[in-house]
Amino acid sequence: MKPEVSAASAGAAIESSNTDEPPSRALRPDLPQPDLYIEWDDPATIDAVEHALTTVGDVIRLEADQDFPAKLLDYRPDFVFNIAEGLFGASRESHVPAICEFLGVPYHASDPLALGLCLHKGRAKEILDRYGVPTAPFRLARTVGDARATRLPFPLFVKPAFEGSGKGVSSRSVCHTRGELTSQVDYLLATYREPVLIETYLPGLEFTVAILGNGGEARCLPIVGMCFDTLPPGAPPIYGYEAKWLWDTPSHPLEIFECPARIPESLAAQVCEAALGAYYALDCRDWCRVDLRCDAAGRPMVVELNPLPGLLPDPRDNSCFPKAAAAAGMSYDELICTVADIAWRRISGGSLLAGVAS
Secondary structure, three states: OOOOOOOOOOOEEEEEOOOOOOOOOOOOOOOOOOOOOOOOOOHHHHHHHHHHHOOOOOEEEEEOOOOHHHHHHHHOOOEEEEOOOOOOOOOHHHHHHHHHHHHOOOEOOOOHHHHHHHHOHHHHHHHHHHOOOOOOOEEEEOOHHHHHHOOOOOOEEEEEOOOOOOOOOOHHHEEOOHHHHHHHHHHHHHHHOOOEEEEEOOOOOEEEEEEEOOHHHOEEOOOEEEOHHHOOOOOOOOOOHHHHHHOOOOOOOOOOEEOOOOOOHHHHHHHHHHHHHHHHHOOOOOEEEEEEEEOOOOOEEEEEEEOOOOOOOOHHHOOHHHHHHHHOOOOHHHHHHHHHHHHHHHHHOOOHHHHHHO
16 A cells, blocks of 8 residues: 555555455354354455555555465565454464564554454453453353353353354353353363353343544544344344344344444443453554443443454444444544554554545
């Protein structure tokens, strides 16, 4: 990416997940994980991000495959706009930025350490607790025996410790008995081959907060609230895999989101305070989406952080970060360019958008 900017010349490469096998929303029983590819961006999303970035410079598309390091050396972009999720392992979201750092190529968004800590939900919650950011009590289960020994009061909520996009989160994630808990933990351990997070079930309102910026300039976009009464009858009030990818479709969208969330100002302030507290505690950069849910007393608790947030461009897909940006008056292209500008300001001290405006 080589725009004409007043402060500096900036170039970017979009770093995306390998698209040889496109992601699918349908569960795949033929795969070791039935939702294996769901985190990967589909071609429409990659095209939309590329289109937005072309308004501020020349864009090179690179895939996060075995050829990425050599191609990065060949092209030497001024910076990488990273949207690569990776595929396997607790450090998979850190692979691209780690390679960029090793080769001396700047990149947007959080660094390898922050990405790894945010993906490891147990470590993230330990850090949140250490910094006084509210989060639900939890345990990590590496065996079914760990689940049997858990002394947290029921009901409990369980999910894989190193996943996102609703992977491994289903109607069975809410466990009311020891038998339900051990059965679901056993299934998740066998399917995902990673620890399982067991945490106190939070019965209150759920929100997600999109954050832009760095340091004292970091700000929350309008809060997205969840309306679980639109789920199918009998479904538990959670935003899991079924709600994200199976029940909510462009042709039959669930009216599950409310943005801005219609909540008292005092609660909105608590939600944003907790979200920003998590953002700072995990040393996130440029942007992040923070998911929160209220406990039985109505206090917002941080559930997890998503420093590589979903970016589906079609409003019918109910992608939360673009939805919050739209509520703040930003188009999809403006959102992507704003994030790129935030990153470039951090990297170079210059502005991408100043060159476009002039």
